[in-house]
Amino acid sequence: MAYTAxxxxxxxxxxxxxxxxxxxxxxxxxxxxxxxxxKAFDLAAEAHKxxxxxxxxxxxxxxxxxxxxxxxxxxxxxxxxxxxxxxxxVEDTDYTFTDLEQIFGNTIAKIxxxxxxxxxxxxxxxxxxxxENFRKMLLTLNDDVRVILIKIADRLHNMQTLDSMRSDKQVxxxxxxxxxYAPLAHRLGxxxxxxxxxxxxxxxxxxxxxxxxxxxxxxxxxEQTNYIQKFTDTIKAxxxxxxxxxxxxGRTKSIYSIRKKMLNQGVSFDEVYDxxxxxxxxxSTDSNEKFDAWKIYSIVTDHFNPNPKRLRDWITQPKSTGYxxxxxxxxxxxxxxxxxxxxxxxxxxxxxKGYAAHFKYKHGSQSESGLEDWLxxxxxxxxxxxxxxxxxxxxxxxxxYSKEIYVFTPNGxxxxxxxxxxxxxxxxxxxxxxxxxxxxxxxxxxLVQLSHELNSGDQVxxxxxxxxxxxxxxxxxxxxxxxxxxxxxxxxxxQKVIANEGKEVLSRKLRHLKIKFNEKxxxxxxxxxxxxxxxxxxxxxxxxxxxxxxxxxYASQKSNALVHFFKTKMNRVTAEESKDTALTEVSNxxxxxxxxxxxxxxxxxxxxxxxxxxxxKVFGFITINDGIKVHKNDCPNxxxxxxxxxxxxxxxxxIDSSQHxxxxxLSLTGIDNLGLVxxxxxxxxxxxxxxxHKINISGDQGYxxxxxxxxxxxxxxxxxxxLQLKKIEGLEKVERISN
Numbered sequence: 001m002a003y004t005a006x007x008x009x010x011x012x013x014x015x016x017x018x019x020x021x022x023x024x025x026x027x028x029x030x031x032x033x034x035x036x037x038x039k040a041f042d043l044a045a046e047a048h049k050x051x052x053x054x055x056x057x058x059x060x061x062x063x064x065x066x067x068x069x070x071x072x073x074x075x076x077x078x079x080x081x082x083x084x085x086x087x088x089x090v091e092d093t094d095y096t097f098t099d100l101e102q103i104f105g106n107t108i109a110k111i112x113x114x115x116x117x118x119x120x121x122x123x124x125x126x127x128x129x130x131x132e133n134f135r136k137m138l139l140t141l142n143d144d145v146r147v148i149l150i151k152i153a154d155r156l157h158n159m160q161t162l163d164s165m166r167s168d169k170q171v172x173x174x175x176x177x178x179x180x181y182a183p184l185a186h187r188l189g190x191x192x193x194x195x196x197x198x199x200x201x202x203x204x205x206x207x208x209x210x211x212x213x214x215x216x217x218x219x220x221x222x223e224q225t226n227y228i229q230k231f232t233d234t235i236k237a238x239x240x241x242x243x244x245x246x247x248x249x250g251r252t253k254s255i256y257s258i259r260k261k262m263l264n265q266g267v268s269f270d271e272v273y274d275x276x277x278x279x280x281x282x283x284s285t286d287s288n289e290k291f292d293a294w295k296i297y298s299i300v301t302d303h304f305n306p307n308p309k310r311l312r313d314w315i316t317q318p319k320s321t322g323y324x325x326x327x328x329x330x331x332x333x334x335x336x337x338x339x340x341x342x343x344x345x346x347x348x349x350x351x352x353k354g355y356a357a358h359f360k361y362k363h364g365s366q367s368e369s370g371l372e373d374w375l376x377x378x379x380x381x382x383x384x385x386x387x388x389x390x391x392x393x394x395x396x397x398x399x400x401y402s403k404e405i406y407v408f409t410p411n412g413x414x415x416x417x418x419x420x421x422x423x424x425x426x427x428x429x430x431x432x433x434x435x436x437x438x439x440x441x442x443x444x445x446x447l448v449q450l451s452h453e454l455n456s457g458d459q460v461x462x463x464x465x466x467x468x469x470x471x472x473x474x475x476x477x478x479x480x481x482x483x484x485x486x487x488x489x490x491x492x493x494x495q496k497v498i499a500n501e502g503k504e505v506l507s508r509k510l511r512h513l514k515i516k517f518n519e520k521x522x523x524x525x526x527x528x529x530x531x532x533x534x535x536x537x538x539x540x541x542x543x544x545x546x547x548x549x550x551x552x553x554y555a556s557q558k559s560n561a562l563v564h565f566f567k568t569k570m571n572r573v574t575a576e577e578s579k580d581t582a583l584t585e586v587s588n589x590x591x592x593x594x595x596x597x598x599x600x601x602x603x604x605x606x607x608x609x610x611x612x613x614x615x616x617k618v619f620g621f622i623t624i625n626d627g628i629k630v631h632k633n634d635c636p637n638x639x640x641x642x643x644x645x646x647x648x649x650x651x652x653x654x655i656d657s658s659q660h661x662x663x664x665x666l667s668l669t670g671i672d673n674l675g676l677v678x679x680x681x682x683x684x685x686x687x688x689x690x691x692x693h694k695i696n697i698s699g700d701q702g703y704x705x706x707x708x709x710x711x712x713x714x715x716x717x718x719x720x721x722x723l724q725l726k727k728i729e730g731l732e733k734v735e736r737i738s739n
Contacts (some may be wrong), residue, residue, distance in 0.1 A: 003056030010058055014045065017061065021068040026075030026356055033078035037067075040082035040104065047093040054164040062157060063088060069153035073193060076355030081144045083111035087150060088141070090116045114147035114189070115154075126244075156182045156193055159200040168651045174204035175642030189321035189354030192611050198256035206259075206634050207644075213255045224250055224276055230333045231278055244292070245283040251277045251341075268733075274329070277339040278523050284344045288397070290315055293326045296342050298646045304330035307337065315347075317406055322350055359525050405456040418717050427462045428483035435486055439465040451477045495539050502542025509541075509548065515556045591629060594649050595620050604628040604652075610635035610738050613662040615715025620650040632738075654714075663693055664718055665709045665737040666725075673701035673730040680731075683724050684710060690721055708736065 005013065006210050018041060021036070028035070044063050051059035067084040070076050071239055089095045097116075101109035159611065161454045162170050178201035185194035203210045207675050228250040239246055255273050261272050269275075280300075284292045293315050300306075310329035325343040332338035349357040387598075388729055407415050407426055415429050423443065428435030440463040442449055454460065470487045478484055507517045515521060529546060531537055540546045544601055604620060610623045610632040617633040621641050630652060631638055668680070675695055684690050690710050697706030712718045718736070725734045 004713045005057075014058065014064070015066045016058055017068075017374060021064055021071060021081075025071040025081070026353060027071075027077040028193055029078055030617045034039070037081050037085070038080050038106070040085040040108070040285075043095075043103065044085045044089055044215055046577070047089045047095055051092065053161070059088075059092075062161075063425050065160075066150065066153045069156055069193075070150055072147050073154060074240060075353045076149060079111070080150060083108050083115070083146065084150050084153060087115045087154060110616050111146050111150065115150060123190055129688050134718060149190075152181060152185050152188070152190065156197060160239045161313065162200070164527050170204040172646050172649070174644055175639050176353070176646070177201045178205065178639055178641030181209060183288060187321065189323060189350070191323075195254045195256070202259060205639065209259055209634070211513050211727055213258055213269060216628035217252060217258075217275075220275075224252070227280060227333065227336075227338075231338070233297055234303050234333070238302065239296070242295065242299065246294070248281050248282045249281070249512060250276050251279055273337050274339050277341055279331075279348075281343060281345055281348045284346075289346070291343050293342050293344070297326060297328060300328065300330060300340055300342070306330050310339075314692070315343075319404060321354070325351060328370075330717070339369055372666040380563045384515055405454060407454050407456070408459040410459065410461045415453065418480060421455065421462060422477050422479070423447055423448060423452050423462070424474055425480045425483045426454060426460050428480065430462065430575060432466060432486050434462055435483060436490060437466060437468045438466040439463050450474075495535075498542035499535055499538040500542075502540070502701045506538065506541045509551055513551065516556060523553060545592070592655055593618070593620075593652050594655055595628070595652050597651070602628055607635065607637075608630045611639055611664075613664060613712065613715060613718065614654050615718075618652050618654075620652045621645070622648040622650060635738075637666070662712055663709055664713075665707055666696065666722070666735050667707055667735045668725070668731060668733070669703075669705045670732040671730040676704065676728070676730055677727050680708065680725065684708075684721060688717075688724060690717070 014564070022029070022037070029626070032345060039065075045060050048063070050057040053059055053062060064089065067519045069079050070084040074080075076206065086100065086104070086108065090097060090100065092366055097109050098114050099359045100112055114584065124164075131499070155177060162173060177197050182194050182197040182201060185191075185197055199210070228248070232248045254736065256276060258269065258272055262269065266514070267273075282292055282296060307329040310327075312325075312327035314323055314325045314327070324347040325341050327339060327341050329337055329339050343351065346357075404416050404419065405419050407417055407421075409415065409430070417425055417429060420430075423439055424435065425439035427438040427441070438450065441450060441452065442461040442463070443452060443454065443458050445459075470490050474487050474489060475484060478487065510517045510521065522537065525534070526534060526537050529540070529550070531540070539547075592601065593604060594600060595604075602620075604627065606612055607621075607629045612630055612632045618630050618631060619638070619642075620628045620630055623629050628650065631641065670676075677695070681692060681696075684692055690712060692708065692710055694709040695706070696708070697704055710718075710721060721736050725731055
C-alpha cells in the first residue's frame, strides 16, 4: 500500500514513536540520560530530514525503531540508545566522527564509528563480502561490545521491514541473517531476537513452508490454550499448597525450529510432538532459588511421568551465555510428551533480555562497560585477523550454536567447551602455549590419544614438551574456533617463509621460460594448477610440489591457447545448435532458463544436490570450474551459497516450461493392500499419461515402502501426480526425493 501521510501527520507520528521508544526502557533513565537521548534524536531527525525509506516513510522511523529494540528488547542504557539513534548519521549525511565526538563525547562517537565501519563493505570480489562484513563486525568487539548489540537491533528492524525490497534482495538479506546474525544473537543470549530473526529469515527464503506452518500453528492455537489450562489445573493445587507465587504460560516453538525438526527427523507438522513448551515462572529469594526449582520439579513429576533422558539442568551449571533453567519432558494430559521449563523470575528475565539482565543482577548498578568482560571468550577468536574471511566465519560459527560440556582441570577448575571437543581443544582453552606444546593427555588418570573426545565431568591433564609443534593433522582433530585459529596462525607463519622463497624461485623460472612474471600470469597459473590463491601457488613452488616439468606444461598450454579457444568456441556453437534443434523437435514451445535482470540465456547445468526441474523456484550459482550451476531455492546448500558467496549468485527464472521431460523420484509409504501396485501404475500411466521409468516397491507385515521414478514436464505436473497418488487408499505418504 502506498505511503500517503501529510507533513503534519508525519511530525505527529515521529513524536509518538519517540515517546513510545522511551516509555518502556529496561534501564531506569535519569534526567541527564533523557536529555542526552533527546539531543541525539534532534540531531538525527535534522540530519535525516530529507531522506526517505523505500516505503516512502521518513528515514528517522528506522533509527527510532532500532533505538526502541536497544532500549526495550536488549535493555541497554542511555549511551546505547543515543548511539542507535545516530547509527546512520555519519554513513548517510554530512556529519563526521569529529562532529559527533565534539557534541556527544568519545564513547558514543566510538560506537557510531564501529557501526559505520561495518556498513562500509570491502568490495573485493575475490572474497565473500558477507563473510568480510561479519569479520569486521566481530573485530569491532575490540572497540565496544555495544556495537554488535546495536547492529543486531539494526538487522532485526531491517528484517521486519523487508517487504519493500526486491525479491532477490530479500533472499540475500534473509540468507545472511540466518547464516550470521541469528547464530550470533543466540550466542549472545538474545533468545527472543534470535527466534524472530530465524522466523523472518525462513519467511523470505522459504515463504511457502513458512506460511504453511504459520497457518497450522494458528489453527491449533485454541487446542494449545486448552491443553495448557488442563496441565495448570492438574498441578495448581499442589503449587498453591506449598505457598508458591507463580505464573504458568505456554511458549510455542518457533516456526523455524519446527521446520528444522521436520527436516532433521523426516516428520510432518503433526508428527512434531513438542511444538510448544510449558513454562513455570516462580518468585523466590536468592538463597532458595535452586531449592524451589527442584521442589517444583518434584510436584510436576508427582503428577506426570518424566522422560529421564530429557532432563536438562541449566541451574546447577548455567550456559556460558548466563542462561539458567530446569528443562524436563513429561507425559502430559492426553498422553502427549510436553517440555516443562522451570525458572525463577530472575532467570526468566535473563533468558528474555540476555546481557542487560545478566549484568543487572550480577553487577547491580554498574555501568554497561561491565558487558565487555562477558565477551572475552568471543574476542579470543579474533586474534588471527590474517585468516581468510570465509574460513573465519566458518570457524566462528562452529561455536555459536554448539551444545556445551564441562571439563575439569587437574586443580578442579571448570572449563566450558563445545560438545565434541578433544584433548587439544582443552589444551588451547587452558593457554595458547599449552596447546602449542601439547604432546599427550591424561583423561581421568588414563593416557589417551590427542584426538580423544571429551565428555562432561572428565578431569583432563595435558602433558607438554618444548620440542612439540602443532601439526597440520591437528586441524582435523580440533573443533573450537580458538584452537583452529591458533594452529592455523602457527602453521601459516611457517608456510609464509616457504611461500616467499617459492615466489622468488617462480620469478626466476618464468624468466627462463620467457614468460612475464605479473598478476595475469599468476592468476593463470593458479587456475592451471586448480589452486585457490597465489599464496597456495608460491607455497607449492617453495616446497617442490610443483616442479619444472609441470611449469613447462603450463608454458606449452599457453602457446596453444589461441587454437584451443577457437576449437572450444566452434564445439560450443555446434552443441548449442543441436540442443536448440532437439528442443524444437520435442515441441513448438521450449523449456529454458533465463538469468539476471536482463533475462539472458546462458549455459548452465543442474546441481546434483537438489535436482531442480522446470517450475521449481531456482537461482544460478557461478562456480569456479563448472560454469553456472542451477539450485532450488530450498536446496540444503542454498543458505550457505546465498550468504557466503552472494556476489556469485545470479537470479534465474523459467520461461515457457512445456513439453520437455524430466525424471523425478518419489518415495511411497503406506498399508500393503492387494493390488496397490496396479492402482499406482494405473493412476500415473492411464489417468495422468505420465511415463514411469522405474518402480521398486516392497511390503512386510502389512506395511510397504518403495520408490518410483516418473517423467514429468514441469513442477505443476509433478504436484498433480503427487496429489492423485495421495488419493489412493492405503497410501499414507508421497514425497519427492532430492539426491
